[in-house]
Amino acid sequence: MEPSDWPTVGREWRAETGALAPAGLTSQLGLHRRENDMADVANQVANRIPTNLVVNGVRRTLDLVPWTTLLDALRDHLALTGTKKGCDHGQCGACTVLVDGRRVNSCLTLAVMTDGAEITTIEGLARDGALHPLQQAFIDHDAFQCGYCTPGQICSAAGLLAEGRAGDPDEIRELMSGNLCRCGAYPNIVAAIQQAVGRP
Numbered sequence: 001m002e003p004s005d006w007p008t009v010g011r012e013w014r015a016e017t018g019a020l021a022p023a024g025l026t027s028q029l030g031l032h033r034r035e036n037d038m039a040d041v042a043n044q045v046a047n048r049i050p051t052n053l054v055v056n057g058v059r060r061t062l063d064l065v066p067w068t069t070l071l072d073a074l075r076d077h078l079a080l081t082g083t084k085k086g087c088d089h090g091q092c093g094a095c096t097v098l099v100d101g102r103r104v105n106s107c108l109t110l111a112v113m114t115d116g117a118e119i120t121t122i123e124g125l126a127r128d129g130a131l132h133p134l135q136q137a138f139i140d141h142d143a144f145q146c147g148y149c150t151p152g153q154i155c156s157a158a159g160l161l162a163e164g165r166a167g168d169p170d171e172i173r174e175l176m177s178g179n180l181c182r183c184g185a186y187p188n189i190v191a192a193i194q195q196a197v198g199r200p
């Protein structure tokens with residue numbers, strides 16, 4: 001391959017040939033790559049997408065870059081930090097919120113995909129100053145220690161109750177298995193959900 005054939009992106013050249021470009025050329029190519037990346041970011045930032053959400057009953061319009069997750073939109077754009085970021089990879093459930101009544105991992109959901117949806121977070125569960133029955137049940141059963149997983153556990157349990165499938169402890173354990181608790185408060189969490197569903 002002649003130098004004139006080298007692609008403008010150093011990383012691709014390395015991948016294609018398995019070899020390194022001369023030092024001077026590498027830094028030139030790297031600079032070119034960074035300039036391209038920055039131009040891409042600038043273009044994408046310029047192309048923010050207006051996103052309409054009803055969050056905890058309040059209509060909100062956000063101008064978001066397309067890659068903003070619902071979790072980051074809630075925490076960073078709306079200051080609703082009750083929803084927690086645990087793994088940020090869909091594995092722990094700490095970020096669970098309700099989208100149109102359905103529980104979802106907000107870290108795996110792009111905010112623009114929820115345009116027009118009703119979002120309920122832990123901040124939106126209490127009504128008229130009274131705790132949601134699940135919030136009260138978690139207190140009654142001491143269903144948390146550090147509390148980091150608790151907003152996700154409660155939102156997930158609210159979705160579970162709406163699904164009408166919290167029939168017995170085994171079913172609750174199975175259908176809450178996407179919500180991890182590193183403190184191991186599982187028996188208390190199951191008991192709290194049973195109380196909220198009216199099956200102590």
Ligand code: FES
Nearest residue numbers: 086087088093107
């Ligand atoms: S933070 Fe979303 S699943 Fe862990």
Ligand code: FES
Nearest residue numbers: 145147181182183
């Ligand atoms: S209460 Fe600490 S992770 Fe669940």
